[in-house]
Amino acid sequence: xxxxxxxxxxxxxxxxxxxxxxxxxxxxxxxxxxxxxxxxxxxxxxxxxxxxxxxxxxxxxxxxxxxxxxxxxxxxxxxxxxxxxxxxxxxxxxxxxxxxxxxxxxxxxxxxxxxxxxxxxxxxxxxxxxxxxxxxxxxxxxxxxxxxxxxxxxxxxxxxxxxxxxxxxxxxxxxxxxxxxxxxxxxxxxxxxxxxxxxxxxxxxxxxxxxxxxxxxxxxxxxxxxxxxxxxxxxxxxxxxxxxxxxxxxxxxxxxxxxxxxxxxxxxxxxxxxxxxxxxxxxxxxxxxxxxxxxxxxxxx
Numbered sequence: 001x002x003x004x005x006x007x008x009x010x011x012x013x014x015x016x017x018x019x020x021x022x023x024x025x026x027x028x029x030x031x032x033x034x035x036x037x038x039x040x041x042x043x044x045x046x047x048x049x050x051x052x053x054x055x056x057x058x059x060x061x062x063x064x065x066x067x068x069x070x071x072x073x074x075x076x077x078x079x080x081x082x083x084x085x086x087x088x089x090x091x092x093x094x095x096x097x098x099x100x101x102x103x104x105x106x107x108x109x110x111x112x113x114x115x116x117x118x119x120x121x122x123x124x125x126x127x128x129x130x131x132x133x134x135x136x137x138x139x140x141x142x143x144x145x146x147x148x149x150x151x152x153x154x155x156x157x158x159x160x161x162x163x164x165x166x167x168x169x170x171x172x173x174x175x176x177x178x179x180x181x182x183x184x185x186x187x188x189x190x191x192x193x194x195x196x197x198x199x200x201x202x203x204x205x206x207x208x209x210x211x212x213x214x215x216x217x218x219x220x221x222x223x224x225x226x227x228x229x230x231x232x233x234x235x236x237x238x239x240x241x242x243x244x245x246x247x248x249x250x251x252x253x254x255x256x257x258x259x260x261x262x263x264x265x266x267x268x269x270x271x272x273x274x275x276x277x278x279x280x281x282x283x284x285x286x287x288x289x290x291x292x293x294x295x296x297x298x299x300x301x
Contacts, residue, residue, distance in 0.1 A: 050075030105139020138194030213240025
């Protein structure tokens with residue numbers, strides 16, 4: 001009889017505790033469209049938020065810049081370089097500078113000269129506009145080159161440019177992409193040889209410089225590996241930049257997708273990371289500015 005009462009009492013206590021914990025969760029953690037605060041402006045500023053501009057096409061870039069400033073984002077990337085002066089004048093940092101694309105990468109030695117030239121140019125542009133990071137990719141499959149060979153080829157190319165990056169105080173960020181989603185040219189990249197995060201990390205270790213780091217795209221890592229928070233902790237010393245998007249679909253960070261972004265942001269902060277987290281979701285909402293405002297709120301932990 002006493003055992004029954006103890007078990008029952010424990011169940012009631014646990015239920016009460018769970019209810020209290022649920023009530024204590026801030027609205028932003030629910031990830032719902034309804035939880036969005038109208039005209040929200042970033043308050044906590046613990047996460048340095050940026051925007052990957054290509055996802056907001058066809059919103060005019062000058063309008064996107066103004067929207068970012070109003071919300072309180074502090075960076076922008078993935079826009080035409082001709083808008084860099086306007087972004088800087090508005091007070092935004094260029095959080096990541098482009099170089100070569102993901103189609104033709106240093107996985108193929110035939111692309112080395114082009115990739116190195118593009119990376120050196122990206123470093124020069126970064127210096128000109130006070131940016132700190134330049135992107136790089138592995139590249140798509142090439143006949144006769146397996147993944148191990150691809151990574152080895154990439155290491156050879158990056159070693160030729162990493163000294164230049166070090167001298168200029170620029171970090172080259174290698175982006176890991178998913179090779180699963182074939183529904184849209186920018187939602188997934190079947191054939192991309194940098195789809196294994198461990199191989200990307202191995203390449204970074206082989207180059208052996210603090211100026212080559214991983215671009216940890218939460219959306220892509222979720223598709224390929226999952227276990228986001230554990231992977232953030234595991235690879236924290238190698239991560240130089242983050243991207244966001246809801247999965248599946250690469251949409252908003254709302255209740256239609258599976259990643260608990262407030263928890264992920266707290267995990268990022270727990271590693272001591274203080275560089276940029278860039279929003280890279282493709283808006284589905286009719287009001288794109290509201291979608292960005294909502295994402296900013298979700299990540300403003």
